[in-house]
Amino acid sequence: MDKVSSFINKNVGDIYLKEPLSKHSSWRIGGPVDVLVEPYTVEQILETLQYADLMKIPTVVIGNGTNLLFSDEGFRGIIIKMGKNFSKYTIKGKRACAEAGIWTPKFAKILSDNGLSGLEHAIGIPGTLGGLVFMNGGSGGKCIGDIVKKIWVIDKNYNLISFSKSECDFSYRKSVFQDSNYIICKIELECETREEENIKFEMRNILDNRKNKFPLNYPNCGSVFLSNPVVNDTFAPPGKLIEEAGLKGYQVGGAQISEKHANFIVNLGNATAKDVISIVQYVRKIVYQRYGLYLESEIKYVGEMGDLKSLHEVGIIE
Numbered sequence: 324m325d326k327v328s329s330f331i332n333k334n335v336g337d338i339y340l341k342e343p344l345s346k347h348s349s350w351r352i353g354g355p356v357d358v359l360v361e362p363y364t365v366e367q368i369l370e371t372l373q374y375a376d377l378m379k380i381p382t383v384v385i386g387n388g389t390n391l392l393f394s395d396e397g398f399r400g401i402i403i404k405m406g407k408n409f410s411k412y413t414i415k416g417k418r419a420c421a422e423a424g425i426w427t428p429k430f431a432k433i434l435s436d437n438g439l440s441g442l443e444h445a446i447g448i449p450g451t452l453g454g455l456v457f458m459n460g461g462s463g464g465k466c467i468g469d470i471v472k473k474i475w476v477i478d479k480n481y482n483l484i485s486f487s488k489s490e491c492d493f494s495y496r497k498s499v500f501q502d503s504n505y506i507i508c509k510i511e512l513e514c515e516t517r518e519e520e521n522i523k524f525e526m527r528n529i530l531d532n533r534k535n536k537f538p539l540n541y542p543n544c545g546s547v548f549l550s551n552p553v554v555n556d557t558f559a560p561p562g563k564l565i566e567e568a569g570l571k572g573y574q575v576g577g578a579q580i581s582e583k584h585a586n587f588i589v590n591l592g593n594a595t596a597k598d599v600i601s602i603v604q605y606v607r608k609i610v611y612q613r614y615g616l617y618l619e620s621e622i623k624y625v626g627e628m629g630d631l632k633s634l635h636e637v638g639i640i641e
């Protein structure tokens with residue numbers, strides 16, 4: 324990619340060329356990206372966006388890659404990774420503000436150290452706060468949107484604008500940011516005060532519970548399918564439907580439906596994106612035949628040209 328040579332001398336953060344995306348996905352899957360940049364400031368993000376626009380290079384923003392499947396071919400463009408370089412925070416009373424790249428469990432712990440409650444449910448969610456807001460992630464019936472006060476994003480005209488909670492349009496695993504190209508930069512949360520000991524007790528229970536339930540010994544991307552199916556007017560967890568369909572342990576190449584939790588697909592060592600996509604398509608077909616509903620995935624797929632879609636929308640690649 325010739326266009327890159329003038330980019331690498333710019334002051335846009337830490338730059339990596341031909342970086343394997345498998346290093347940036349918790350599934351440990353993905354070919355090389357032409358350029359990966361880890362910015363420190365909003366100005367550096369703007370500079371990257373303006374350069375990419377000028378040179379007509381596609382960009383994709385990621386956090387910790389715990390809800391993403393990258394193509395086996397990688398990505399012919401620039402990944403802007405919002406991570407540890409972009410993770411400053413401040414706390415004033417019940418208001419906590421953090422940059423998007425902060426590690427969610429770390430921030431949950433910082434809040435607990437300050438006797439602030441609201442993020443206990445996210446102590447075991449291994450991504451960035453920006454990724455959590457984008458996905459409106461959470462656990463135990465709670466989600467990050469519950470305590471959001473304000474979000475600052477870069478819009479498509481390179482302006483830093485803010486969204487109030489109601490403008491974020493949060494619903495189950497949905498936010499307004501999934502329908503836009505905005506880059507989430509800063510998040511303000513409105514917490515409650517609570518005894519530090521009680522917060523920590525709850526967090527320890529959540530972590531113990533997750534350790535018992537989830538197949539954390541193999542690379543994975545958390546729950547693959549959204550927990551919203553209804554069968555005979557009753558909520559039917561996708562893991563249960565997949566298990567009842569006899570698909571636990573179903574394997575394609577190096578990818579397998581976890582023996583421990585049927586809503587997880589694990590990488591046994593050499594899984595490809597194609598293997599995972601094949602499993603997702605097969606599960607959808609079998610569950611549809613049995614229950615008459617198509618499961619949808621909360622995981623996002625990044626194609627070779629930077630197209631971002633939900634994993635269930637990706638066809639089998641021959």
Ligand SMILES: Cc1cc2nc3c(=O)[nH]c(=O)nc-3n(C[C@H](O)[C@H](O)[C@H](O)COP(=O)(O)OP(=O)(O)OC[C@H]3O[C@@H](n4cnc5c(N)ncnc54)[C@H](O)[C@@H]3O)c2cc1C
Nearest residue numbers: 386387388389390450451453454455457460461507544545
């Ligand atoms: C073991 C395990 C357990 C998990 N448990 C849970 C759980 O209990 N609940 C839950 O909700 N999720 C869970 N997840 C999924 C995942 O951790 C969360 O969705 C997480 O919040 C994603 O954050 P991330 O930084 O990894 O985002 P990424 O995976 O990097 O990105 C996810 C999406 O957000 C976009 N994005 C990321 N950062 C930004 C930004 N700053 N601006 C704009 N767009 C951005 C990306 O383009 C992508 O579309 C789990 C994952 C694993 C591996």
